[in-house]
Amino acid sequence: MYLCIAGIPMNEKQLTTILNARSVKPTAMRLLVLDMLARQETAISLSDLEEQFDKVDKVTLYRTLKTFEQHKIIHSIDDGTGSAKYALCSEGCECNPGDLHVHFHCQLCKRTFCLTEYTIPAINLPHKFILKEMNMVLKGLCEDCSN
Amino acid sequence: MYLCIAGIPMNEKQLTTILNARSVKPTAMRLLVLDMLARQETAISLSDLEEQFDKVDKVTLYRTLKTFEQHKIIHSIDDGTGSAKYALCSEGCECNPGDLHVHFHCQLCKRTFCLTEYTIPAINLPHKFILKEMNMVLKGLCEDCSN
DNA sequence: AAAAAGTATGCAATCGATTTGCAAATTTAG
DNA sequence: CTAAATTTGCAAATCGATTGCATACTTTTT
Ligand SMILES: [Mn+2]
Ligand SMILES: [Mn+2]
Ligand SMILES: [Zn+2]
Ligand SMILES: [Zn+2]
Numbered sequence: 001m002y003l004c005i006a007g008i009p010m011n012e013k014q015l016t017t018i019l020n021a022r023s024v025k026p027t028a029m030r031l032l033v034l035d036m037l038a039r040q041e042t043a044i045s046l047s048d049l050e051e052q053f054d055k056v057d058k059v060t061l062y063r064t065l066k067t068f069e070q071h072k073i074i075h076s077i078d079d080g081t082g083s084a085k086y087a088l089c090s091e092g093c094e095c096n097p098g099d100l101h102v103h104f105h106c107q108l109c110k111r112t113f114c115l116t117e118y119t120i121p122a123i124n125l126p127h128k129f130i131l132k133e134m135n136m137v138l139k140g141l142c143e144d145c146s147n
Numbered sequence: 148m149y150l151c152i153a154g155i156p157m158n159e160k161q162l163t164t165i166l167n168a169r170s171v172k173p174t175a176m177r178l179l180v181l182d183m184l185a186r187q188e189t190a191i192s193l194s195d196l197e198e199q200f201d202k203v204d205k206v207t208l209y210r211t212l213k214t215f216e217q218h219k220i221i222h223s224i225d226d227g228t229g230s231a232k233y234a235l236c237s238e239g240c241e242c243n244p245g246d247l248h249v250h251f252h253c254q255l256c257k258r259t260f261c262l263t264e265y266t267i268p269a270i271n272l273p274h275k276f277i278l279k280e281m282n283m284v285l286k287g288l289c290e291d292c293s294n
Numbered sequence: 295a296a297a298a299a300g301t302a303t304g305c306a307a308t309c310g311a312t313t314t315g316c317a318a319a320t321t322t323a324g
Numbered sequence: 325c326t327a328a329a330t331t332t333g334c335a336a337a338t339c340g341a342t343t344g345c346a347t348a349c350t351t352t353t354t
């Protein structure tokens with residue numbers, strides 16, 4: 001499989017362990033959000049995440065995602081659609097250039113996939129250019145939409 | 148050189164030729180905008196472009212850039228900063244995945260470079276994924292900022 | 295246990311880039 | 325020259341992202 005998001009729900013103990021491992025206090029809100037993120041098959045936007053809850057404050061959700069991102073529980077994906085997508089990081093991920101994977105955005109179903117098996121190819125930059133971050137997004141039709 | 152933008156001014160005849168070649172009517176405004184684009188060493192945002200004129204309507208500028216982009220006179224670059232950058236296409240560019248080059252955004256001086264000599268490496272997508280577009284942005288420090 | 299300090303949450307408001315609506319000006323076609 | 329099509333300018337709307345601030349909740353200190 002090439003998806004970084006298993007879409008497999010975790011129990012509260014597992015969720016708490018993840019937050020603790022990343023030094024983020026496991027509040028009720030954070031456990032709810034992390035649980036919802038773990039259920040996603042593909043990367044999700046703030047707005048889409050909001051819709052998956054009955055009632056939740058979007059700004060709190062926003063700040064929760066920011067906190068998760070800062071602590072490398074999730075990574076944000078700029079797929080060029082104008083709204084950032086978020087997906088769980090794999091265990092021990094440090095989001096370094098060497099760890100980064102390619103993302104794929106389907107122009108038909110609008111889903112954004114983590115291609116975790118596809119590391120971003122290295123580029124030999126011109127002299128004196130120093131690489132700190134990378135983003136590689138492929139767009140087209142996904143497996144479900146290419147027929 | 149690895150920059151797609153020469154930063155070398157063109158005369159009005161050359162500018163008109165480019166517009167005609169791409170079936171865009173060479174209005175006064177379009178010649179002015181194309182001229183300004185040709186003078187840039189690096190990709191430029193709508194707001195920065197606006198600032199380079201004494202007095203110009205931003206929406207007209209916006210629509211001019213859209214027209215140029217549709218006719219492949221320029222390409223837009225999503226460097227992840229939140230504001231699109233624009234740069235001249237090379238002659239005969241059709242903006243196909245195979246033609247696309249890597250872009251570099253300097254986190255210090257905030258300039259975005261076209262690395263036209265660096266084509267985006269091909270990725271063998273998973274089965275049934277169809278590629279239509281690509282974007283690869285590297286970030287870090289440019290040659291002027293890495294000391 | 296109570297008070298104080300630190301952290302998280304909820305709601306209103308702002309910001310900035312992009313996009314749209316529409317009327318006036320300009321260009322092209324008949 | 326007149327009518328139609330295109331381009332331009334200004335106002336306003338849209339939308340995602342971000343901030344300010346008051347309230348709620350947790351943790352630490354007395
Ligand atoms: Mn990912
Ligand atoms: Mn370029
Ligand atoms: Zn799809
Ligand atoms: Zn620089």
